[in-house]
Amino acid sequence: MPFNPDGRQADMLIWIVFFALAAFSGLTYWLGRRKALASAGGSAAGLHSLPNYYGTYVALWVAVPAALLLFLSVSFGGRFEHALLVAKAPVAITGMSVEQKQLFYRDAEAMAEGKQASEVIYEGPVKAALTQKSLEAKGYRDKIRMGTFALMGVLALAGLLLTYPRINAKFWARNRVESWISNVLMICSIVAVVTTLGIILSLVWESARFFQTVSPGEFLLGTHWSPQIGMRDDQVGSSGGFGALPLFAGTFLVMLIAMLVAGPVGLFSAIYLAEYAGPTARAVCKPLLEVLAGVPTVVYGFFAALTVGPLFREGFNALGLMLINGQFHDLGLYLSQVQNQMALVAGAVMGIMLIPFVSSLSDDIINSVPQALRDGSYAMGATKSETVKNVVLPAALPGIAGAFLLAISRAVGETMIVTMAAGLQAKLTLNPLETVTTVTVQIVTLLTGDQEFDSPKTLSAFALGLTLFVVTLLLNIIALRIVQKYREQYD
Amino acid sequence: MTEAAIPVSADKAKAQSAFEKRLKARHATEQRFRFYGLMAIVIALSFLAILLTRIVTQGVSTFTVHSVAIEVPLDPARIDRTNLEGTNFDIMVADAVLAKLGEKDDDFGTKSEKVKDLISPDFGFQLLNMIKANPAIIGKTVSVSGPLRANADLYFKGEIKRSTPEEERKLDNQQIDWLTKLNASGAVKTGFNVAFFTKSDSTEPEQAGVLGAVVGSAMMLMVTALLAVPIGVMAAVYLEEFAPKGRWTDIIEVNINNLAAVPSIVYGLLGLGLFINALGVPRSSPLLGGLVLALMALPTVIIATRSSLKAVPPSIREAALGVGASRSQAVFHHVLPLAMPGVMTGSILALAHALGETAPLLMIGMVSFVPGVPAAFTEAATVLPVQVFIWENASERAFHERTAAAIMVLLVFMILMNAVAIILRRRFERRW
Structure with a gap:
């Protein structure tokens, strides 16, 4: 090689x-x-x-x-x-x-x-x-x-x-050879640690160079994001274009919409599969949900950009035309001008992507609630739904919270759907019909095409990556803690 | 109880009816709750159905192509023998088509320009190659057949309609008239789009195919498999069978669990910062993509291997140790072979996931336009999911059906890999 x-x-x-x-x-x-x-x-x-x-x-x-x-x-x-x-x-x-x-x-x-x-x-x-x-x-x-x-x-x-x-x-040739083998095995297991170190070092290294020109406070709290301005040699950095707050807001908005879709649908699917479905229904539905999970994200992006986006736009535009000249004239005017790329489209499609993720994790957790708790509730005359609502879900709550946190971390780090469907304008808004941009979209945009490694424009992508890494890592650590702690209680 | 008998029974009846009412309400709630659950499943599965149907309906038209056969007179006066590459074959093809239509080009070449919009430049290349192979055919009339240009193809597929106002469609009335005439003369043939599978990316939609991307994906997956599977399996064997339980092992374990959940785009940044900038691996090469995806697939392979090693009962190990095998003999001769089906299943699933991964590859320069099939692991290449991304961004409408078709190819490969994994699991999995 x-x-x-x-x-x-x-x-x-x-x-x-x-x-x-x-x-x-x-x-x-x-x-x-x-x-x-x-x-x-x-x-x-x-x-x-x-x-x-x-x-x-x-x-x-x-x-x-x-x-x-x-x-x-x-x-x-x-x-x-x-x-x-x-x-x-x-x-x-x-x-x-x-x-x-x-x-x-x-x-x-x-x-x-x-x-x-x-x-x-x-x-x-x-x-x-x-x-x-x-x-x-x-x-x-x-x-x-x-x-x-x-x-x-x-x-x-x-x-x-x-x-x-x-x-x-x-x-003693065997012992010599075996010590070789065990050393090789150990080196292989260290690769995983080295990968983490590599990620951290490469992110921190380039981010440090970025923070020499833009202060961390400005980066995290600034509201003006337009890295393209900083590209010219004569006005390197600090032209006020590196406030990432709109990106965080956009990421949050898309994540929120995605969780509003994936949360209820995923959780109810899990409850149905775990408590109501017979063995045949389970055997059919679970693999099908896994198929949904196995679809590459670029396919979801394509679906969002060319199917869901135009569909939503046409729907809102038609609704807007109906409202125009009526009581809600302004709203109608706004709706009739909605574009293909909006936070709602990216969020909804991302939600579809996360459904199997939420449902399979929740399913595992609901299944690990001991049968004795359910039997006790049934013996008191509770119906199945009452048992689920009053006994199983409270017992499974920490685990489900962990599952939701993992799903949130997925949503925050998801790239292709938002790149293809959310847009590029950094806006500080919570309106789901607006074009927003996210951290991952900006990383992709900043790093595709020609790069100069000295410009803050390129380096800012690493600062964004570091932020993303830290946030998802924290979410994962908390979630894994919760899930593990909860499992130990019943095992 | 001192109350009278009748009121008591009335109360009882009242209580009874209240109880029945409550029970009814509770059962209604129960039914509703169950219905919500069912609806959630139905919604999730109908999303899947809609997604797949949409892609198939959008992409299936790519697999048919409309081609046309034309007799082109190779007029020696128009061919510069000393400079074949510089000869304008396209205009000769256009004139031949006009002749077939019974039209004649005007002095400004307006009509031949319009014809060029209907016929693929592939004809010109074909003529060039034919003459290069046999210069004697100059002066004769040769028959060439090739695809129609994307927009003409879309007209025959019904994507471009005559009913649309002329200024809003890509073909004007005259062009559509010509196409109808060509079709009526029987020159237009409908066939299977072989070129989609035998050609690589191109700026002309009708000549763009997935071969380069499929080969690129295969090469990249090869690198990923050769790195991630052995290293992952060995790391898992160490952690599960050899490592002393303690702080260090715990750190590695937590580390692996967290690595599995790091967003894929961060691996792209790692590839850019470490492999390209620090180690100088060539950009956009299958080698680089394979390295990045190997690091990404590694935690999954390790986790899958560990769980299948755990599933092998300790009695196997103990029996081997009992008859005098060393620890590594017990592991490599007995435990690992028994865990192999699980290891293979997990690895194939991890590789299938890597096959569909796009985001980290965008960071390492794989979005560039690569017109050929990559010949070496260090050459620029593109891969299937990135090809999907590139075509989705293209403005021509004809690329959109190709995007869906490329997705279908990608999904077929993923289904195949998953099927292999499932068969392996069914065929060899042993329950202890």
Whole structure:
């Protein structure tokens, strides 16, 4: 998996080396196994471990360090080469701007790879410098590659020389191999932690750069959001365009509408499935609801933008025309001009998306309420609905609250539906018929297309992402706490 | 009780009737409550039905296409042999169509321009390729067939109607007359839209297909599967079977549960900040998309694997340990193989979810227009859900039916993956 494409030939070379390493470690596996068997007089019975373990032990030490080196070199070799290349800038380009220099080096590297350079025309000393640098780049690249291959050979041989002599019938090969395995397993489980750290670091890092130009107070409480203004070089940041309050309001509004749809429908579905439906109805309805949950969000977005949006607009427009010139003339006038993109459409469709989420979580929680509570209530003569309302729901309430919190966190982080159906205008409003924009929509808009990583416009997306991450994390932690605490009570 | 007998019985009757009334009211409430529940289910399922029907009705017309066969005389005077690429084949095709219609182009080329709006530029490319393959055909008349332009296609599908006022439709009266005439002459054929499955994205709706996106999705899912499944399974095995129970394991566990609920768009930011800016992975490549989605799918795979490892009864482990197997032998030879159906089911479901994911891919540059099929993991590619997003944003109406059709393709793939997961579960799941 070469991270920096160096042309087909170079890729081929890397694969050849990789397979050569694989073949060599296969050979050493066979060698180690053979030596172990020979030392026990040809029968596995005299060995401490099974013969395969001896082979594996040798092969691991031969293959793994060399393969790691290859991986590192392929991943980071290009950056190393670049660092070497820019270490000494030629005199000819000292007068250039930062972007021009970047382009210059990119062209030099492209030339070294035999690829098409940019369309910039270089002349005179700059052209000479470019040719020289491209040769230099090629030299560095070849040196890095050959160095890697040579070092890989050394590592593989060293692995063989260190492990092969130790092999004899009394050697505890199995334990060695197993400690390898358990280390590898542990590293895999650390990946999850590293991911979290990666998320936090990349968000915090870029946000910190953003907060150097815009103060956190202004970002969180400002009411004017127009990041496009800050794009010009001469008026970087702090032009008053980074107040995210309208985005938070928009997100809240859409979330509220979504929960007004998903909450009652989801909860009542769960109650019906858990308390009333027979086994056949359950067997049919639950998978169908799961289908609703499995539909990709982009499909919901398409549905919202091209079906629900026009439908609602036409409905409101018709209603508005009816009201015009009547008692509610102004309202009618307003309704007759409602647009496709409104908070109501995005919220309603998001609500549909969340129904299965709310219902399956609530269903689990209602089912975990002990039957004894229900039986007690029935014995007192309560009907089923009275039991549900007075016994089951109060007992399940904390769990259901947790489920709702999880659904809210989903709604806040949902992107595609709002991107396709809510709109882009940052308005501080609670009117569901208005076009609003949300945090996620703005992140998408700010980061699609060309990006300059120094402009506060791009960096503000990371600040928004950090806010989103913190809010959803808090919601999740609280919700999971509640759900778990509640489960423990009855288990 | 000192009251008289008759009033008592009257009271009793009264109480009885009040009781019956109350009971009736309670039963009515009961019925109502039950009805609400049923309605909720009906509403949820009818949303599903409406959603799917809408998509099918919007998209199904994509699968038929109207094509036309035209005899084009390859006039040597109009073909520059030294510069084939620069020859205007489109105008020759347009003239051939006009000839077929019994019309003649005027001096300003107004009519041929109008014809060009009806016939796909694909004809021009076909002629170019034919001449490149066999220059001897110059001077002869060749027959080429290809799709009508999107708007003409929409006319035959009834999406553009003559009854609409002329200025509000994409085709004027003359163009519609021509189309009717062409159709009457039997030149217009209706067929299955093969091109939708064999071509990639294009700026011309009639030439746009999903092949590039399907291949891109497949490559990306391959990267995701190769990373998320082994790492996820190994992490779960460690946490479930090897890890010492303690603070560190608890931290990892809480961490994984929270990661599973992080909004997908945050993973896109991670991809941008870490993989693109810090590690230099090429933008919009299947490799990058696969890496980001692998991190996203990882918690799901870990959680699914852990629960299926938990479902294997301890007696299996103990029996293996009892006959002298080491811990890792017990796990890898006995517990994990028995948990495998559950692991596979969970992994496939996680991958199906990753297949439909769009938001993080928008952050890492996958929205760019990619006209071909990606040849390498580091090349720019697009994937099915992003293709849906791109086409939904396109202004041409013909792209909207293609969007719905692309969604149908996407849903078919997701249904297939889910079906495999269900079959695996049914076929191999063991209850202890």
